[in-house]
Amino acid sequence: MRPLSARLQISVRVLADLILLNASLALALLPELLFSQKSRAELFQLWLPVALFLSLAGPGLFYVMGFYTKGRSYMSKYKALVVLQAAGILFMAAAVCLYFFRLQPAFPRSAFLATWLGASLLLVGARLWAQIWRRVVLHEHQQEHAIVKNHQDSVLVIGGAGYVGSALLPKLLDQGYRVRLLDCFLYGDEPIKPFMQHPNLEIQRGDFRHVDNVVAAMKGMNAVVHLGGLVGDPACAIDEELTIQINLIATRMIAQVAKGAGISRFVFASSCSVYGASDHILNERSKLNPVSLYAKSKIASENVLLAIRDNGFEPVILRFGTIYGLSGRTRFDLVVNLLAAKALVDKIITVHGRDQWRPFLHVHDAARSVQAALEADSDSVSPIIFNVGSDEQNLTLGQVGELIHAMVPDSVIHCKEDNVDRRNYRVEFRRIRETLGFQPVWKLEAGVQQVLDAIRSGKVTNYQDSKYSNVKFLSAPDAREQLPVMEDWVSKYLDSNEVMVNA
Ligand SMILES: NC(=O)c1ccc[n+]([C@@H]2O[C@H](COP(=O)([O-])OP(=O)(O)OC[C@H]3O[C@@H](n4cnc5c(N)ncnc54)[C@H](O)[C@@H]3O)[C@@H](O)[C@H]2O)c1
Numbered sequence: 001m002r003p004l005s006a007r008l009q010i011s012v013r014v015l016a017d018l019i020l021l022n023a024s025l026a027l028a029l030l031p032e033l034l035f036s037q038k039s040r041a042e043l044f045q046l047w048l049p050v051a052l053f054l055s056l057a058g059p060g061l062f063y064v065m066g067f068y069t070k071g072r073s074y075m076s077k078y079k080a081l082v083v084l085q086a087a088g089i090l091f092m093a094a095a096v097c098l099y100f101f102r103l104q105p106a107f108p109r110s111a112f113l114a115t116w117l118g119a120s121l122l123l124v125g126a127r128l129w130a131q132i133w134r135r136v137v138l139h140e141h142q143q144e145h146a147i148v149k150n151h152q153d154s155v156l157v158i159g160g161a162g163y164v165g166s167a168l169l170p171k172l173l174d175q176g177y178r179v180r181l182l183d184c185f186l187y188g189d190e191p192i193k194p195f196m197q198h199p200n201l202e203i204q205r206g207d208f209r210h211v212d213n214v215v216a217a218m219k220g221m222n223a224v225v226h227l228g229g230l231v232g233d234p235a236c237a238i239d240e241e242l243t244i245q246i247n248l249i250a251t252r253m254i255a256q257v258a259k260g261a262g263i264s265r266f267v268f269a270s271s272c273s274v275y276g277a278s279d280h281i282l283n284e285r286s287k288l289n290p291v292s293l294y295a296k297s298k299i300a301s302e303n304v305l306l307a308i309r310d311n312g313f314e315p316v317i318l319r320f321g322t323i324y325g326l327s328g329r330t331r332f333d334l335v336v337n338l339l340a341a342k343a344l345v346d347k348i349i350t351v352h353g354r355d356q357w358r359p360f361l362h363v364h365d366a367a368r369s370v371q372a373a374l375e376a377d378s379d380s381v382s383p384i385i386f387n388v389g390s391d392e393q394n395l396t397l398g399q400v401g402e403l404i405h406a407m408v409p410d411s412v413i414h415c416k417e418d419n420v421d422r423r424n425y426r427v428e429f430r431r432i433r434e435t436l437g438f439q440p441v442w443k444l445e446a447g448v449q450q451v452l453d454a455i456r457s458g459k460v461t462n463y464q465d466s467k468y469s470n471v472k473f474l475s476a477p478d479a480r481e482q483l484p485v486m487e488d489w490v491s492k493y494l495d496s497n498e499v500m501v502n503a
Contacts, residue, residue, distance in 0.1 A: 010068045014059045017067070020126060021054040024118030028111045038105070046107055050115070053094050061090055079131075080124045087123055091116040154178040155374065156221040158208050158254065159228020164269065164320075166191035166328025168225070168367040173198050175371070182208055182217040183228065186482060187467055191328030209250045209486055214257045223265040224258050225370055226251065229297075232333060233273070233421065235470035236294035242485045247297035252304045259313040266315045267373045268305055270298045272359055272387060274319060275425040281394075283428040284319075284385045291422045306384065316373040316381045320366050321359035321389035321427065325447035326454055327367075333469035336360060336400060336444065340451040341463035343404045343411040354398030354415045357426040359389040362442030372438045386432040390440045394426045400444070407448055 029047055032038055038046075062068065065086045091112075098107055154177070160169055161183040172179050173195060180202045181192065195201055206213035208228050218224070229247045230236050236243040251268070258266050275282045276289035290296045298319075305315035324336035332338050335358070343349045369388045373381065395403075401413050432438045454460045466472035473479050 013068055014063075016126060017059060017062060017123065018055055020122040021058050021119050022051055024122055025051055025054060025115045027118055028114035032108065032111060042105055045103075046105060046111075049101075049103055050094065050098070050107060050112075053097060054090070054119075057093060058090055061093075062086055079127055083123045083127060084120055087116065087120040091119070153223060153374070154180070154221045155223045155225060156180045156182060156217050158182045158217070158224065158226045159269075160225075161185050161189060161192050161329065162187065162227060162231070163323065163327055163329045163331045164363060164366050164370075165227045167363045168227070168370050169195055169201070169328075171364075171367050171371055173200055176200070178202075180204060180217060180221060182206060182213065184208070184482065186479070187329060187470075187473060190467075194328070207483070208254060209245055211253055211257065214254050215261075218257055218261045218263060221261075222263060223267070223374055224254070224263055225267045225269075225374065226254060227269045227370075229269075230470070230474070231294070232470050233292035233294045233423075234333075235474050236292065236297065238471065238474050239480070239485065240293055242480075242483065243293055243297060245486055246483070247294070248300045248304070251301040255305055255308060255313075255315065259308060262312070264312055264314045265374060266305070266313065267370055268301065268315055268317050269370075270302055270317050270319045270385075271295065272319050272321050272389070272425060272427050273423060274299050274302070275427065277422050277424045278426075279424075281426050281428050282387075284383065284387055284431055302385065309384070314378060314381060315384060316376070317385045318366075318369055318373060319385065319387045320369075321361035321387070321393070323361050323363050323366055324444065324451075325362040325364060325442060326450045327363045330451075330454070330460065331468055331470065332460075332463040333471055335397060336404075336447060337451050338463075339401060339404050340408075340448045341455060341460070343408040344452055344455050345463065347408075347411045349401045349404055349408075349411050349413045351397050351401040351413060351415045352418065353421065353424075354396060354401065354417075356397050356421075356424040357394055358397065358400075358423070359387070359425070359427040359429075360393040360395060360400075360444055360447075361389040361440060362447050365389075365440035365442050368441075369432065369436075369438055372432075372436045376436050380435050383431060383435060386436065386438075387427050387429050388432055388438070389427060389429050390433075391429055393440065393444060395444070403444060404448055407445065407452065 025047065029043065032046070033043060065082060067083075067086070095112065098112070155172060157165055157168065157172070157179055159165055160179075160181040165181075165183070169179060169181070169192060178200045182204045184207045185205060189196075196203065204213070204217050206217075208214055230243050236247065255266060271294070273292065273295040274288045274290055275286065276291040276295060278286070278289055280286065288299055290299055302317050305317060309315050322336070323334060330337065332341055339349050339351070366388060369386075373386070398415065401415070405411055405413050455463065466476060
């Protein structure tokens with residue numbers, strides 16, 4: 001069953017509301033038809049103005065009140081209240097109009113109140129029913145569908161041994177995907193050790209900047225997830241040339257190889273860092289304002305993908321929020337994990353730039369969004385770029401500090417305004433919610449609790465170890481030997497005056 005496109009879904013919902021409003025009116029007038037002495041012409045005169053008013057004003061008012069846009073994100077109890085409130089406004093407006101125009105014959109008060117009551121019940125009931133249907137029936141169907149569909153799917157995950165990748169791999173394997181992993185294991189293979197023997201996992205160790213590695217990795221695959229790269233502002237600032245090679249030039253080459261190999265679905269991990277510093281609430285159409293090479297490399301990669309997309313090549317760009325929580329390769333160079341660890345171990349929560357906003361996202365929700373992007377139909381991913389997160393998890397760094405403090409009360413908060421990180425962005429997530437039906441399930445408290453438990457249980461012994469931090473790890477000379485800046489072969493050939501092979 002293909003999900004309906006967003007526009008079609010809205011039209012169906014408007015039509016359903018029109019039918020419900022008119023059905024409640026027809027039901028309320030039924031006693032008049034059966035038991036009163038009124039002729040059919042008189043009943044028609046009663047029915048017509050009210051039916052017209054409800055049909056024209058109803059959907060307009062419901063639209064303004066967010067029924068067809070924000071409505072789905074309301075918790076069910078609030079949704080019922082919003083619907084009752086909208087019905088109240090609609091029928092009060094109808095009563096005022098009827099009073100003003102004093103139409104003859106006068107619409108019976110009892111029928112008017114019955115229409116109001118009936119419409120409120122039907123509108124609330126329909127939404128409750130839709131919710132039950134989505135939760136129970138569709139969920140079951142999707143699970144069955146996923147198992148059948150995924151057995152045909154082979155996915156290449158590039159950079160899959162990292163923080164997000166090690167959360168994604170078990171999810172894909174559990175769903176029956178055949179997965180090939182291309183990674184140079186910069187931070188080791190520990191994160192994926194538990195699944196190494198999985199019959200559906202194939203591991204290819206290699207640098208994705210080399211076209212031959214990429215061509216070999218794509219053989220027999222029908223989707224690509226690209227999570228690889230140098231990640232984070234400080235890590236990318238260490239060696240700018242290396243960053244551009246890995247984060248931009250390689251992305252272009254990988255996407256072109258995928259397109260050439262006939263692979264259509266290409267999921268690319270971008271970042272909400274592209275919004276940089278802004279006081280507005282930002283959506284996918286907002287102006288970008290990168291404040292680091294990392295963010296610039298993401299924007300440039302997005303542009304490369306947008307430039308080469310066509311009917312046969314469908315990139316899906318996921319702009320992740322700031323990630324937290326545990327995975328096979330937990331990072332402690334990310335603000336939530338770092339502050340939680342510092343609170344527990346060092347008893348101090350140092351917040352730099354407490355008024356700066358960030359959208360937070362659990363690493364397992366980031367992985368779920370990748371799966372949603374892989375499985376979405378072509379219509380749903382036609383907007384291409386999706387912010388990934390939830391409106392409720394837009395928090396200031398000060399709020400994060402307070403939340404951690406409440407969970408580790410014997411720590412102290414220390415706020416500093418000497419922040420070198422200028423990022424400040426609050427992000428809207430309506431598109432991914434309404435188009436892909438994706439909502440994060442993790443809350444920040446639960447992610448912080450995970451980190452605290454991992455330290456208390458000894459699973460993480462030293463959060464300051466360089467294996468947990470991209471910038472610390474990449475600053476060590478031996479780590480960089482693994483990823484040398486590649487020779488610039490263009491200038492090698494251009495600068496040479498000799499023919500290099502015997503011709
Ligand atoms: N973690 C976050 O908070 C966050 C936020 C927004 C976006 N993202 C994006 O999500 C993606 C995954 O992030 P992450 O936190 O898992 O990163 P990570 O640093 O944990 O993992 C990156 C992986 O890429 C691999 N890699 C790097 N260069 C390579 C090369 N040349 N050849 C082969 N493999 C190479 C590394 O070995 C590593 O396994 C990245 O694209 C990142 O920009 C992450």
